Amino acid sequence: MAKANFLFTLSLCLVLLFHGSLAIRQPQPQGECQVDRIDALEPDNRIECEAGVVESWNPNDDQFQCAGVAVVRKTIEPKGLSLPSYSNAPQLVYIVQGRGVVGTIFAGCPETFQESQQTGGSSGVQDQHQKVRRFRQGDIIAIPAGVAHWCYNDGNEHVVAVSVLDVSNKANQLDMNPRNFYLAGNPEDEFERRYDERRDPRGERDPRRGPFGEQQQSNCNNLFCGMDSRFLAEAFNVNEHLARKLQSENDFRGSIVRVEGNLHLVRPPRTQQERQEQLERESGQGRRYNGLEETFCSLRNVENIGDPSRADVFVTEAGRVSTVNSNNLHILQRLQLSASHVVLYNNTVRLPHWHMNAHSIIYAVRGQAQVQVVDENGNAVFDGNVRQGQVLTVPQNFAVVKRTERDVFEYVAFQTNDNAMTTDLAGRASTIRALPVEVIANAYRVSLEDARRLKFSTQETTLTSARPRSGRWAAA
Amino acid sequence: MAKANFLFTLSLCLVLLFHGSLAIRQPQPQGECQVDRIDALEPDNRIECEAGVVESWNPNDDQFQCAGVAVVRKTIEPKGLSLPSYSNAPQLVYIVQGRGVVGTIFAGCPETFQESQQTGGSSGVQDQHQKVRRFRQGDIIAIPAGVAHWCYNDGNEHVVAVSVLDVSNKANQLDMNPRNFYLAGNPEDEFERRYDERRDPRGERDPRRGPFGEQQQSNCNNLFCGMDSRFLAEAFNVNEHLARKLQSENDFRGSIVRVEGNLHLVRPPRTQQERQEQLERESGQGRRYNGLEETFCSLRNVENIGDPSRADVFVTEAGRVSTVNSNNLHILQRLQLSASHVVLYNNTVRLPHWHMNAHSIIYAVRGQAQVQVVDENGNAVFDGNVRQGQVLTVPQNFAVVKRTERDVFEYVAFQTNDNAMTTDLAGRASTIRALPVEVIANAYRVSLEDARRLKFSTQETTLTSARPRSGRWAAA
Amino acid sequence: MAKANFLFTLSLCLVLLFHGSLAIRQPQPQGECQVDRIDALEPDNRIECEAGVVESWNPNDDQFQCAGVAVVRKTIEPKGLSLPSYSNAPQLVYIVQGRGVVGTIFAGCPETFQESQQTGGSSGVQDQHQKVRRFRQGDIIAIPAGVAHWCYNDGNEHVVAVSVLDVSNKANQLDMNPRNFYLAGNPEDEFERRYDERRDPRGERDPRRGPFGEQQQSNCNNLFCGMDSRFLAEAFNVNEHLARKLQSENDFRGSIVRVEGNLHLVRPPRTQQERQEQLERESGQGRRYNGLEETFCSLRNVENIGDPSRADVFVTEAGRVSTVNSNNLHILQRLQLSASHVVLYNNTVRLPHWHMNAHSIIYAVRGQAQVQVVDENGNAVFDGNVRQGQVLTVPQNFAVVKRTERDVFEYVAFQTNDNAMTTDLAGRASTIRALPVEVIANAYRVSLEDARRLKFSTQETTLTSARPRSGRWAAA
Known part of the structure; x- marks a missing residue:
């Protein structure tokens, strides 16, 4: 009896040990490439948003761990706005289908798209904002780590965009987990659920999660949520009621929201802008890239392939x-x-x-x-x-x-x-x-x-x- | 009884396993950034020296593991000399208080501070050595990895200096442990105790340590200690008795020692030197940094902020x-x-x-x-x-x-x-x-x-x- | 009794835990440098080939793990041909003894060694191929990661070459295991056996190996082995019978094979070529390296020290x-x-x-x-x-x-x-x-x-x- 007991305990220890070592193997900070088998994979996570869908591939899969990347596919309906966010990894986005506009925000760069006094916005007040760029099927869009970006589908068909985030890039000084930092809304992070897989072995439980580890959607997820609304009011120089709007509590629209009416942006008429961008692209190698660095603020980041x-x-x-x-x-x-x-x-x-x-x-x-x-x-x-x-x-x-x-x-x-x-x-x-x-x-x-x-x-x-x-x- | 035994054993296994996995998690070579909570920390290690104090923050703390850095604060009394050493990580030092001189040694660069025959030192023999630089409150001092440096408080108040060592820097090809290599003295390493925390899980015991893991201070810690004194005598072309002095055995002064009398250095009079350095700093962007590399030997490494x-x-x-x-x-x-x-x-x-x-x-x-x-x-x-x-x-x-x-x-x-x-x-x-x-x-x-x-x-x-x-x- | 049982179980748990942590420590992706002791080592693995020997040092040894390198020594008999391969790490080769020719293949670069119509090869058909370079005792040969190379001993004594592969180099995006990818033959990988040491802890068994983990030498190891012979026939535009030759099944010669007769290469006569290479080397610093990049295809990669x-x-x-x-x-x-x-x-x-x-x-x-x-x-x-x-x-x-x-x-x-x-x-x-x-x-x-x-x-x-x-x- 005691012997059986011992053997049983021993085998339990072994099982636990094995699990332990597997569990510890997971958060290898650099790619481990003992890939004996690779599979062609479809996304295994799907988040429905108000005006689109975010699908992601499990970044813990061996092939992505080896390559040190994470892959996401976004489908944005017409009039869908993908909320501004940035991530800890540089990424390339390929536009599988559709057309729209993308804004990549380099804070400190001037707001170069400006309304003149004659052409004020809907409410008669002039807007001005940073350059927005058109994108269309076949475009590659390059987004550096830590640079906030948003995009809007102003076309008639769904935009489908596939992104690869290079988390093992030297620009990412955090660990190998892909992370999205949202500036607005209250979106569920497409990689969040996978953190939990990794975190479990450490036996910790995040008190902010429910008993089954799911994200409490009534909470607040964007960057302003962790800040005191009084500080926000002072920083934005508005009253606290308005400051709290930044925290987007009880916003269940997800990361892709529907715009009511038409989104008014300051920008050249489509054909004029496209002709301009066409010119820029064609002359890209010759004129702009002369061995010296392009001005950071006018760095071109879209190319059609x-x-x-x-x-x-x-x-x-x-x-x-x-x-x-x-x-x-x-x-x-x-x-x-x-x-x-x-x-x-x-x-x-x-x-x-x-x-x-x-x-x-x-x-x-x-x-x-x-x-x-x-x-x-x-x-x-x-x-x-x-x-x-x-x-x-x-x-x-x-x-x-x-x-x-x-x-x-x-x-x-x-x-x-x-x-x-x-x-x-x-x-x-x-x-x-x-x-x-x-x-x-x-x-x-x-x-x-x-x-x-x-x-x-x-x-x-x-x-x-x-x-x-x-x-x-x-x-x- | 057997069942209770089993449960007890099992829970012990679990505890051990958990400790085991924590223990193994520690020496992650790259920052692991699952930081659910960060604390504002004061130093938790303090080493008293003859003429000062070295305080350090535990580099195993989650926030430092994530950032891949180690932090140290040195307090140097007037007439205190911080012994020459180098570390495996580049570092920035901020002078919180006080003034003094710092020498960063680029071996092979010429000894440009020279006494003329008229102004020989105290014993009538001329000295010559590499440039030393003045520092004062508000200065940032930059010290590359593997570059030996020393400093001396020639002022009237304590020098307080805070250093951040970037151990995850690509210049460090060793592991993520901060290490100081001393050229003289017999100092206790401010990070040494923390190695032990990490090493323990591997079940090893360093025979050079006491039963409780403490450093045996009667031993010798500087780089010359591991070398045969005969070889040293040949290398320095001195007798073996003098060569053994390099090993600084039974030197209990720590890494900051008190200089008897005034430290005689070859250098321009203070005001003249300061005016020179002021000029160099002001013209720093314009004159010196012209896209070409500054000469390695005259590389400026102090800037007041x-x-x-x-x-x-x-x-x-x-x-x-x-x-x-x-x-x-x-x-x-x-x-x-x-x-x-x-x-x-x-x-x-x-x-x-x-x-x-x-x-x-x-x-x-x-x-x-x-x-x-x-x-x-x-x-x-x-x-x-x-x-x-x-x-x-x-x-x-x-x-x-x-x-x-x-x-x-x-x-x-x-x-x-x-x-x-x-x-x-x-x-x-x-x-x-x-x-x-x-x-x-x-x-x-x-x-x-x-x-x-x-x-x-x-x-x-x-x-x-x-x-x-x-x-x-x-x-x- | 129960207590003894408990203690025994506990100690077993401890032992297992210790083994577990050792097992997990092994595949550290970056060098772990807690080296308390370093040994001067001789190679501990030896593979006999048809026309030479490949000896390697265990890359799992602490000193190599810390330095992030792997070391190999090849002995090539006269008329021995080292089959073309590339590895995931850049390497430097030092020629301890002998002389021969080396080809480093930059696909896409022109075949600049050409026979004129008058001097066709043995069968009357002209050959043309990329530049081959002579090497001799005292040479360092530099081979980038992922660049295929082969070499041939055309001298009278054995060629002895020592290579250091820098697996921790940023050019290697795979893990820290050294890997050789062979384009021909069916060679046993000199590092293969060591993978197993690492893989064992994960409890996996490679079905392609025998019961004792050895490589089944009847199988096929080069890159073409994993491809359909029909695809190869189409890619090379030859019949399937010839395409299968690429897979080198049942080739037991190893990675160094004996050439029958003399290997016919297109190249300048030895003295003329050597004079040319001598010139190139002497003028290397002055003429070729002028701050601008040398043309990739003519990059010099041999230097005698x-x-x-x-x-x-x-x-x-x-x-x-x-x-x-x-x-x-x-x-x-x-x-x-x-x-x-x-x-x-x-x-x-x-x-x-x-x-x-x-x-x-x-x-x-x-x-x-x-x-x-x-x-x-x-x-x-x-x-x-x-x-x-x-x-x-x-x-x-x-x-x-x-x-x-x-x-x-x-x-x-x-x-x-x-x-x-x-x-x-x-x-x-x-x-x-x-x-x-x-x-x-x-x-x-x-x-x-x-x-x-x-x-x-x-x-x-x-x-x-x-x-x-x-x-x-x-x-x-």
Whole structure:
């Protein structure tokens, strides 16, 4: 009996110990990349707001822990306003669909969008505020850590925006947890629930939460909530009743709210502004970026990579690639991030390659493809389909190959380096081309003739069509 | 009985497990910032020396673990000499009180303070040594990682100096433990005791310590102690008896020793030197820092931020702010640190703001203020008074507001970025000013009129007086 | 009985807990530097290949965990080809012995070594490939993270090459485990076995391994193994039979294979090429490195530091030091690494010093010396002999002194900073020289005369002969 007791206690200890070590492993401050298996994931958290939806991927998943990122997708209805907030990580946002305006707030910079005395606002008083920028489908928007931003859907269709937050970026001096700091409203944080998973092992219970750990929504979540309303009244030089409005108590609209009527902004008429922004973008590399820093206050932070005419790589019958990095969007040098937009036509192979200096986080915009991701042991940590709406991480240095069958596959890849570099394993600009033929022959134990075939048969770079073509196998 | 036994054992296991996980959590190499509560702290360790006192804050406290810093306060009596040492972290020192000289040793740089043959030292032999710099109340002294330094109080009052060591700085390739390496004496390390707290969980016992883990003070602590005295004799080309003096055995004076007589240094007469240094400081931005690197050996590393005439922000009846960053003290670009000196008059509000790219470690020099620090959930992780002599950390991105009542509040804030940036939430250069009025109205659910009040009522930046004034509430 | 039971259970819990915490401590993502003792180590893992041997040091050893590096030694027989691979860490390779050619592949760069139509290869078809560089004894070769490379021994003696991989480098965004990604063959990874040590605590078992955790050598390890052979056939535009050759199944030659006959490479005749490379090296600092970046594709990555005529420091009767850093090999700015080659004659002291901004990993090329390494508490964490073939890590800021007796001691030191700086504690360019005489007298409690002896007696920098000389002790 005593022995049974002992064994039982021992096994309990073991179980607890095991749990303990697992629990402690979680909050690794830097990415732990022992990823034996990666899955293509859909968002597993969904927050309904008054005028939209916020969906997020669990940042504790192995692939995101390894890459040190968090991924969020926001859907904003027409007339939806995403409340101003900032986060502890720099982020890139890709606009999957829709159009609207975005304001990124650099406090201290001048309010350069101003109404003249003739054109006062609805109530006859002139407004002035910082520059707002238009965005549209295919845009990448760059937002530094700690910079507040808001956006508004002034179009007719839903805006769908996918963001990757680089929490392992050196700009984030807090820990690896993604955090949103809201300036208004009372929104549930899309990552909040995941904190709890991590915090539990420490046996603590936040008294501000209910018995099941859920966020008490009657409470107040924005930055003003933790401040004395008297101090706020003094700081804003208003009465305390109005100051308390800043705390947005009992605001259940979430982080995306509906604007009544039309949102009045000071800005150039759409066509004029777009022409202006078009000009700025086109002249971006030439005129603005001259080795000296752009003025901080006029730093351009939007670039379109969805437009086919903008492609950096184009292979007839195979597809195209557009890239935004610190060479064509200078702010990315601060963010240490870049992105690519890729369209693979049907029956196309994205040639096998690896990312030399970055993780790559793929979001599938449209269609599907077969993808294989290979680790340093030659094992496929992913071998399957990636479909529209899914996210897949390709860790730095892991090899990857993609192939479409009947569908076109469109995706955006977010990279954790401002000048992400890839090396192809096949094609005209690849490792095999760089190797002497006799090294190939000896390395792969093939004849010199076969070595030449491996080296010279594929003429394309990046992409190649896999459609049967005349003479395809002739050379082999 | 057996059951009770089992339950007791189980609970013990749980307790141990919990302790275990806490113990393991401690040596997190990067800051873990799950800070639910921050306290304003006074030093909790005190080491008496022959001619002064070294006080330190426990670097294992959550707020310091999050910020990745260690804080020390030294009090040096007149004629006190702080022995040469270096540490694994770059540091900023603020001189709270007193005056003296500091030597920062860049080995390989020339000995530029030289006696001519006419003015030989007390024994008739000429000395020559590296530049020494005067310091006085209000100075910030920047000391890179691994650079040895010493200082001497040649004034009439005690020197009080507060240092912040940035152990999470990239210049530190060792772990997150602050370490001092002494070149002379046999000082007890002010952080030594805290290592033990961390080391214990690994169950090791250092044979060089007593049964209760205390440092055996009869031993030898400086760098020469671990070297063979024969090797030292050969290296210094002296006899072994003298070489053994380097090891300072049985030196119980601690790290601050008393100089007998007056310390003779080669240096320009005080007024001449000060005039020179004054000139250097004033011309600092214009002449010296021209985009090219200053010569390493003449790198200026002292800047006064206490002087009222030096203020960067000044608001009548409210107070002033002086900032030192890599723009006015170039060495800070290497250290990735900056600092501000702030004086709030009574009844003043430091407008609510957040630090975009740095932690801020506040040391209260004089008086007291009410402070609120708010996290991403809108919770006040600190809400209380900060008093003279206390330290409070404001983590990156957390919002903070300060308000004085009857007292003047003077503090210095050390920041973990060479160009720390803040965003105000209220005032003329704030987020609310940057937002369109209609966004404010929709975000906070207030009328357009109230939105304009929130946006335009406060005309000051940074500081505002909270004294009742005529027409204060008139606008609201 | 029940009590004994309880105590036994409790002690078991304690033991388990202790093991648990040890197990968890291992995969610390950043170096943990509580090194109470460092050992001079020989490699403890050996992999025999067809034409050579790969030996590695356990990267989990405390000193390597602290420095964040992994060390490997490769011996390549004449006609041995080291298969192309890349790793997740930048590395420096020192050629201890032999000569050969190395190819570092920058995909996308042009194939600049080309055969004209007249001089086609053995089969009459012209080859063209990227530049290959000659290397010889005393060379440092710099290889960035993620850059594939191969090398070939075309000499008559064995090539011996020691590599230090800086896994804690910011270029590595994966975790701290060193990883090699092979493009060909089926090699056992030299670090693979050590993963298992780390992985075990998590209780996982890799199904691809045998019951004792060994790698199943019948499997396939290179990057192509995880990809569908159909995709490979399409990517390389060859038939599937040939594509499968890329996967190198059942290739048991290891990572160093024997080339049959002579390896035919396109390259200038040896003397002509060497003259060219000689020129390039000599003019390296002057012509090529002008503040602007060298073209990425022609970046020089080899520099000889073994040649006595290249010495940066030379002391008659004592020895010499050659250093390669980002000032004379520009690529090191990207790698954040540097290296020194040191020869100490017999009866010589390498003056005591510390590394201000880098760890130093010493590989003993020849002979032996007594070495002492001292931590911040004045304790010698190493005090013993370092012999040919051993590795010793000197952590950042730790003090170190070396002394030879009868043997010449030759070593190469790899440093984790592209401009590693040391401060000497004795000699003409040292801390003691920088200090005022009276500070020395007060710090070490010696007379002014003795202080002057300590300061001025040694006239050399870096090295001093310890041979009895006339008048040696006279001054003391």
